[in-house]
Amino acid sequence: MFNEEIFKRTNEKGGSIEVICGSMFSGKTEELMRRLNRARIAKLSVQIFKPKTDTRYDENAVVSHNMQSFPCVSIDNSASILLFYNNEQVVAIDEAQFFDADLVEVCNTLANKGVRVIVAGLDMDFKGRPFGPIPAMMAVAESVTKLHAVCVKCGNPASFSYRLAPNEEKIMLGETDHYEPRCRNCYFS
Numbered sequence: 001m002f003n004e005e006i007f008k009r010t011n012e013k014g015g016s017i018e019v020i021c022g023s024m025f026s027g028k029t030e031e032l033m034r035r036l037n038r039a040r041i042a043k044l045s046v047q048i049f050k051p052k053t054d055t056r057y058d059e060n061a062v063v064s065h066n067m068q069s070f071p072c073v074s075i076d077n078s079a080s081i082l083l084f085y086n087n088e089q090v091v092a093i094d095e096a097q098f099f100d101a102d103l104v105e106v107c108n109t110l111a112n113k114g115v116r117v118i119v120a121g122l123d124m125d126f127k128g129r130p131f132g133p134i135p136a137m138m139a140v141a142e143s144v145t146k147l148h149a150v151c152v153k154c155g156n157p158a159s160f161s162y163r164l165a166p167n168e169e170k171i172m173l174g175e176t177d178h179y180e181p182r183c184r185n186c187y188f189s
Contacts, residue, residue: 015111019137021123022147024161025181029062031147032092032120033070039090039116047088048072049081051098062094078103078133081110089116096121097132104136126163126179128187149181160187 018035020028036046050062052074061069073084078099085091091110096103096119107117123138123146125131138144148157158181165178 015114015116016143017107017111017117017119017137017141018143018145019134019141020118020120020145020147021134021138023124023149023159023181024122024179025149026147026158027149028120028122028147029094030068031145032094032118033062033068035118036070036090036092044090044116045088046090046092047084047086048092048094049075049084050094052076053098054095078106081106085110089114090118091115092118092120094120096137097123097125097134099133101133101136103133104140107137108140122161124160126161128160151183151186152180153182153186156183156185158183158186160184162187 020031020035022028032048036048039046048062048070050072052059054074059074060071062072063069072094075081075084079102081091081093081103093099093103093107098121103119107119110117119134119137119141121134121137122131123134146159148159150156151158160182161179162182163179
């Protein structure tokens, strides 16, 4: 049931949740940084979080594949976002698929306080299954942007992250040495 009172209060305060999702190499982090840079141009205060498990480039920065970076707070779990939140107007969360299911409640809490929350993460794991809290985040978000990479096999839009390494662990950090973007046809063939 749609609760008009909650919707009215949320809109009056200006809070919202935006989700940026897609496969690996689709530009999710670049899009997140683009939105944060625009918020800074608009003179809004911003803060970005990422999971401590993301150690690929820099422990204290979110770094895109093209090496753009943005200082961040690395945290162990989604509840820590509320502990480190300093009343910024925009809160961003990168690699959100690695967080626990409480991320949805944390983001709703911030949005209901009037915060613009931007969440970026993989929507599917390497087996093509919904990944972490991203599907639930998509359900509660006001805006969802699904980005596509380019399939390395045929050049079509890619929405799957194909794992090259013979490892069945759900979480395995890696770059082009372990993963490649593929379209549906090339992923399943």
